[in-house]
Amino acid sequence: MSASEQESTHRAIERVARESYGRLVAYLSSHTHDVGSAEDAVSNALVVALETWPRDGVPQSPEAWLLTTARRSFIDLVRHRQVAEASEPTLALLREESKDMTLSPEFPDERLKLLFVCAHPAIDPGMHTPLMLQTVLGLDAARIAHAFLISPTTMGQRLVRAKTKIRDAGIRFEIPQERELPQRLDAVLEAIYAAFGIGWDDMAGVDQRGRDLAEEAIWLARVLLQLMPGQPEVHGLLALMLHSEARRAARRATDGRYVPLSEQDYQKWSLPLMEEAERHLDEASSRGRTGRFQLEAAIQSVHAERARSGAIQWNAIMMFYEQLIRISPTLGTRTGYAAAVAEAKGAEPGLVALDGMDADAISAYQPYWAVRAHLLQRLGKTPEALDAFDRAIGLTEDPAVRAFLLQRRG
């Protein structure tokens, strides 16, 4: 096999791994609830693929091939574990199951159930996102650990513990009932958004949770949308992330300097991504049920409008924030509201809005101090502004943002 053929085989494996991983894990684990063994089985199948496909060629139906191989490995793994734990009933169930697991490439897509399992209320909320990234996308613990600023060993242990809980606590693989659905869906959306790690970047406030996983988060939202096309908040979340992603190239100057949103060169924004975001926002609003992510996306949409009109409609942003505070009065929302008030009505009322926030909650919240510093500076309250700048700078992780704030501080 030539080097280029080998290369294309590897690409084919990567592609099928990316697209099929979550489907295979979800399908294999949906009845036994054994996510860990399902993952091991799919990984084993991918290893076999890496060994044999370059030699024998890519099979006609790569996903069906992977399923067959993974299923064999899965049965071995679960049998091994069952023997160790001497739990015959599950083994019998599995034998029954394996008859149903046909060779057909058309096996049911259980990823939606898996997403709901990952964001189940019985699972530690801090583990919702890592679980999704690992089980649906196949990301390794180390990569997730970097993004969430946890040691790789600790992240690995927490993931194993969460999967053991899924297996042993009887968490059902099912789509929640109508009654529970809004709340359960919120948890899934929150977890996807946490992977996105949006920089709240209008005034050099940075509130990153997950980091460097933006593409994976968008991928997850697309998967979710495909599985739940009728939910306006799913469209809202995707619109929000696409608007933010559209600005990636404009967030840094060519020399690496940080550029806040309102000063970004909109020529550098990605028009296709913005248009796609707008389509999702339209689709969401046509369903007449507003929600947190739609409102956040609407705020980003107003910023995007600057590419057409050259101006930012701060009044509109302020109004969206007012609605958002009613649904989701988080620190981020309230800080964003204050920044919008400052632009729409003046720095003084903006500061009043900041003053209303809880002193304990904001003490280590960087965006609050970044906005406060800018407003105090605009009002000429120099000593207080310097103090607030220091607080913001001291809480900043991103060196480019730190340099920007140091420069503004003067």
Add this chain to the structure above:
Amino acid sequence: MQFALLIFEPPQAFAARNADENDPYLGAWRAYHKALVEADIFVGGSPLQPPETGTTVRLKDGKRRVQDGPFADTKEQLGGFTILELPSLDAALEWAARCPAAAIGAVEVRPVSPEYLRRVTG
């Protein structure tokens, strides 16, 4: 729980020890220190003078061995330490990431050992 942040810095960070008041690295450290104090987690700590000012002592076979310079000769050298009072390692890592040295050197987070301290102090 107390955690030590061991701060490893590259040569340019040590060189900046004598920089003027407007040095951005100094400004970043000032702000970081203020944030630690305001968050009420700062227990103690200090920056250190450059590694070449260090002198290392060993006793080998009852003989004193004195060496100019630091214990280990690496590109990034121990440049200071900070002890913080925090509820968890997760919180300590958050603060380590915000440390100005993290972007140019490295910050090692280690829990202090009160158990061993008790055994030492009796």
